Structure formats: structure tokens, C-alpha cells
Amino acid sequence: MKYNFDKSVARYNTESMKWDHMGKIFPVFANKDLLPLWVADMDFQCAPPIKEAIQKRVDHNVWGYTICGDDYYEVVTQWMSRRHDWHIDKNSIVYSRGIVPALSFFVQTFTNPGDSVIIQRPVYYPFTAVVENNGRHVANNTLVYKDSKYTIDFVDLEKKAQDATTKLMFLCSPHNPVGRVWLPEELEKIGDICINNDVVLVSDEVHGDLVFNGHKHFPITKVSKKFEKNTIICTAASKTFNLAGMHTSNIVIPNKKLRDNYTRTAFDKCFQLDANPIGIEATKAAYLYCEDWLNELLVYVENNMKYVAQFCKENIPGVSLVPPEGTYLAWLDFSALNITKEQLTNLIVDQCQIALDEGYFFGDEGIGFERMNVACPRSTIEECLQRIAGAVKR
Numbered sequence: 001m002k003y004n005f006d007k008s009v010a011r012y013n014t015e016s017m018k019w020d021h022m023g024k025i026f027p028v029f030a031n032k033d034l035l036p037l038w039v040a041d042m043d044f045q046c047a048p049p050i051k052e053a054i055q056k057r058v059d060h061n062v063w064g065y066t067i068c069g070d071d072y073y074e075v076v077t078q079w080m081s082r083r084h085d086w087h088i089d090k091n092s093i094v095y096s097r098g099i100v101p102a103l104s105f106f107v108q109t110f111t112n113p114g115d116s117v118i119i120q121r122p123v124y125y126p127f128t129a130v131v132e133n134n135g136r137h138v139a140n141n142t143l144v145y146k147d148s149k150y151t152i153d154f155v156d157l158e159k160k161a162q163d164a165t166t167k168l169m170f171l172c173s174p175h176n177p178v179g180r181v182w183l184p185e186e187l188e189k190i191g192d193i194c195i196n197n198d199v200v201l202v203s204d205e206v207h208g209d210l211v212f213n214g215h216k217h218f219p220i221t222k223v224s225k226k227f228e229k230n231t232i233i234c235t236a237a238s239k240t241f242n243l244a245g246m247h248t249s250n251i252v253i254p255n256k257k258l259r260d261n262y263t264r265t266a267f268d269k270c271f272q273l274d275a276n277p278i279g280i281e282a283t284k285a286a287y288l289y290c291e292d293w294l295n296e297l298l299v300y301v302e303n304n305m306k307y308v309a310q311f312c313k314e315n316i317p318g319v320s321l322v323p324p325e326g327t328y329l330a331w332l333d334f335s336a337l338n339i340t341k342e343q344l345t346n347l348i349v350d351q352c353q354i355a356l357d358e359g360y361f362f363g364d365e366g367i368g369f370e371r372m373n374v375a376c377p378r379s380t381i382e383e384c385l386q387r388i389a390g391a392v393k394r
């Protein structure tokens with residue numbers, strides 16, 4: 001291996017949300033000294049070309065308003081076509097300071113107060129928040145959990161899409177937190193249901209580069225071009241290359257009418273047009289020069305997942321890893337312990353002194369689960385699992 005992912009990097013006192021400020025995001029973590037394996041950023045240093053590109057920009061030392069240029073969009077399209085064999089028009093890409101703000105703009109653009117948005121819980125918690133906090137309803141197409149695998153209830157999905165108040169669907173592809181990398185046939189069914197019922201489909205593909213051996217991520221409009229009519233795809237280098245703090249993401253909106261509607265909200269009403277100058281350079285360097293780093297990262301993360309699965313099997317009776325197909329987020333099933341939601345939180349937070357994403361953050365369907373971020377050195381995972389094993393035994 002060229003890169004050393006075993007190396008521990010101290011992150012305290014960097015104003016890190018994960019390490020320094022966890023209690024500000026979730027009160028359950030407040031005023032405690034917890035080992036953090038929660039929010040989805042990595043404890044690894046970025047690939048060297050990213051630092052070099054940022055350094056070069058820093059040397060210029062002028063930080064005025066900045067807009068993404070043609071070369072930026074060109075680099076994004078090249079990455080998508082090289083990595084995913086997905087060919088997009090660079091004019092269809094709209095810069096955003098984050099995917100979550102864009103999700104909120106989608107709600108404001110494509111729905112009216114009182115309308116419904118389909119999501120599939122357990123799912124990344126801002127999906128629920130941006131819908132409800134904008135005064136819309138969640139139409140929850142609960143994922144089906146059977147034999148350690150999550151699948152989609154298509155009958156229920158179709159019913160929800162047919163409801164006259166349903167205008168929008170948020171798909172998480174690959175799925176955070178359950179780790180499914182959706183198959184083309186599953187994506188085709190979702191796309192068909194949305195297109196047939198005039199539902200705008202937002203496919204959040206921020207984890208699309210993080211897929212394990214034997215699985216393949218399919219951007220939704222690669223599955224079928226017909227979905228270009230009603231589909232928006234959210235992408236970024238943020239998860240892939242550990243650049244979440246750069247606030248630089250790319251929203252692909254092939255249909256011009258949808259794109260114009262979206263930019264009226266994001267740019268004309270909210271003035272979210274200009275970009276982070278460092279984020280632009282970091283993203284370009286990542287997509288141009290860091291693919292070898294990503295390939296090694298994926299091996300390391302997949303081995304961490306295997307380690308978690310094996311450790312649980314051998315040392316933590318009643319706890320198992322839902323087999324992951326992608327993402328660096330391990331979804332751990334504690335339901336066989338038969339303890340309450342409060343007891344599980346007490347076990348993890350108070351007894352083990354660990355910050356994981358509590359399963360219930362992702363909706364009631366997540367009760368009895370914990371999400372562990374394994375994008376960290378193996379030694380951190382060993383420490384975390386030892387603490388859980390000890391607490392469960394006690």
C-alpha cells in the first residue's frame with residue numbers, strides 16, 4: 001500500500017464537529033468524553049495532491065468571491081465518465097455549497113406547503129428534517145428488513161407515489177445508513193414509479209464512489225436516459241475524498257426546466273451562487289489526481305468492515321453487522337440483545353463512552369441499531385469494539 005491509513009491523526013482542537021463539538025449537534029453526546037465514530041467524515045489525511053493544490057491557491061492569498069469555471073465542470077464530467085461510465089453534459093451541473101442545502105431548495109422548489117415527499121427510513125436524518133422543517137409531510141416508504149438485508153416495498157412505494165399530494169422523492173443511493181448499493185433493476189422500478197406519477201426524483205449519490213468489491217454503483221440516469229426528464233442527481237467529492245468541510249458539491253439536473261426552477265430558488269432567491277475557492281481546487285485535484293488513493297481507501301475500509309463483522313461474531317453475542325455493500329458506515333444490529341432504546345443509548349454512550357449515530361436518529365425503524373463510521377484507523381475500531389464487548393458482557 002502506498003498510503004498509510006493506520007496512521008492516527010489528532011483532530012481535537014481543530015473545531016472538528018466530530019471530535020470537538022459533538023454535543024452541539026446531539027445533546028446526548030454533550031459534556032462527555034466520548035470516542036467519536038459518528039458523523040460521516042474520515043479520520044484520514046487527504047491525498048497529497050489535494051494539499052498541494054490547496055497550498056498553491058493559499059499562496060495567492062486573495063480570497064474574493066469565486067465562481068466555478070468551465071474547467072471545474074469539465075473535471076467533474078471526466079470523473080463521472082471514467083469512474084462510472086456515466087456521461088453527463090457539463091451544462092447540466094449546478095454547483096451547490098452542500099447537498100443538504102440543495103435538498104431544502106428542492107423541497108421549496110418542487111412542492112407546496114402540505115405536499116408530501118417520499119423517503120425510505122431508516123435514512124440519513126436530514127431527509128426528514130428538510131421535509132418537515134419546510135412544512136411538508138414525510139411519506140415514509142419503510143425499507144423491509146429481512147434475513148439481514150434491506151429491500152424496497154415497491155407496492156407501498158407505488159401507492160405513496162400515486163397520492164395526489166406526493167410531488168417529490170428523496171432516494172439515497174447507495175443507502176446511508178443500511179449500506180445497500182441498489183441494483184439497476186431496483187433503480188429502474190423506482191424511476192418508473194416516479195416518472196409515471198409525475199414525482200420529481202432526487203437521487204442523492206454522494207456515497208456513489210464508495211462501493212465494495214462485487215458491487216457497482218449505477219447513477220440513476222445511467223440506468224435509463226428516460227429518467228433525465230424528472231430526475232436530479234446529487235454528487236460530490238466530499239465523502240469520497242474527505243472534503244466535507246469544503247462545502248463543494250455538484251447537482252446534476254439534465255432537464256432544463258427543472259434546472260431553471262431550481263436555480264431560481266438557489267440563486268435568485270437565496271443567492272447561493274458563488275463557491276468556496278479552496279473547495280474548487282480541492283475537488284479538481286481529487287478528481288484529477290487521487291483515484292489511486294481512493295482505490296486503496298476502499299480496500300482499507302472494506303477490510304475494516306470485515307473486521308467489525310468478524311469481531312462481533314466472535315466476541316459480542318447478540319450484535320451483528322448488516323452486510324455492507326458500500327459506504328463507510330457500518331450498520332450494527334443490536335436487536336437480539338432485547339434492550340430498550342434508552343438502555344442501548346446508555347450502553348453505548350454512558351458505559352462504553354463512544355459516540356455512534358444512534359439508530360433512532362434515522363427514524364423509529366433504526367431503533368435497536370447503531371451506525372459506526374469505520375473510516376478511521378483500525379486501532380480506533382478495535383478500541384470501540386473492545387468497549388462494546390466489555391459492556392455487553394457486563
Ligand SMILES: Cc1ncc(COP(=O)(O)O)c(C=O)c1O
Pocket residue numbers: 040097098099100101124172176204206207236238244249
Ligand atoms: C446521503 C447523504 N447526503 C448528503 C450528505 C451531506 O452532504 P453535504 O455535506 O454536502 O450537505 C451526507 C453526509 O453524510 C449523506 O450521507
